[in-house]
Amino acid sequence: MNLKSIIESILFVSGEPLAVSKICKITKQEKEKIENVLVELVKEYSEEKRGIGIIRKEESVQMVSNPENSEFVEGLVKSELQESLGKAALEVLSVIAYRGPIARFGIEEIRGVNSSFILRNLLMRGLVERISNPKDSRGYLYKISFDFIKKLGIADISELPDFEKLSKDERADLIVENLEKE
Numbered sequence: 001m002n003l004k005s006i007i008e009s010i011l012f013v014s015g016e017p018l019a020v021s022k023i024c025k026i027t028k029q030e031k032e033k034i035e036n037v038l039v040e041l042v043k044e045y046s047e048e049k050r051g052i053g054i055i056r057k058e059e060s061v062q063m064v065s066n067p068e069n070s071e072f073v074e075g076l077v078k079s080e081l082q083e084s085l086g087k088a089a090l091e092v093l094s095v096i097a098y099r100g101p102i103a104r105f106g107i108e109e110i111r112g113v114n115s116s117f118i119l120r121n122l123l124m125r126g127l128v129e130r131i132s133n134p135k136d137s138r139g140y141l142y143k144i145s146f147d148f149i150k151k152l153g154i155a156d157i158s159e160l161p162d163f164e165k166l167s168k169d170e171r172a173d174l175i176v177e178n179l180e181k182e
Contacts, residue, residue, distance in 0.1 A: 003027065003033070004041060007027070010027075011054065011061060015120060017062040020059050038061055042056065049068075052065055053065075053066055060138075088113075092118045095107050097148070100144060101142060102141060102143075126145055127151075
């Protein structure tokens, strides 16, 4: 088991800050061991002038792009924002609209695939908002934004087609409830 590689993968796929305690839980490793690997990773990324790095803030860590490459990253972001929403983005937006506020892992469980980059894109477009999760201070919930409601030309989210039926779908409730128990 290559713990350094595992932590890199977890941080890359997450796309958001992760609590060190969550990394410990995922990897089933002691905090001291995780901290040592994180120190190594931060050092390696900064010494090798890579395109990505790892930053720390209190008890959280996140993989980020190198600030020296910001003009190129901004070019990508601008082009993403000018393109139409793809099928996957519309799917994530629908899950949030009908099931929100919902945690990222709930969205991913319903869809069956990682949704980090799509969520980032929707956040940048102002179509969704990220709020603190009252059940987990380390996590976030996603909900639709006022801009999304305005762009649809509705006064309230309940005006979406079949909102009452789809927002109360028991199968989706079971998926999310089972995840919260884990």
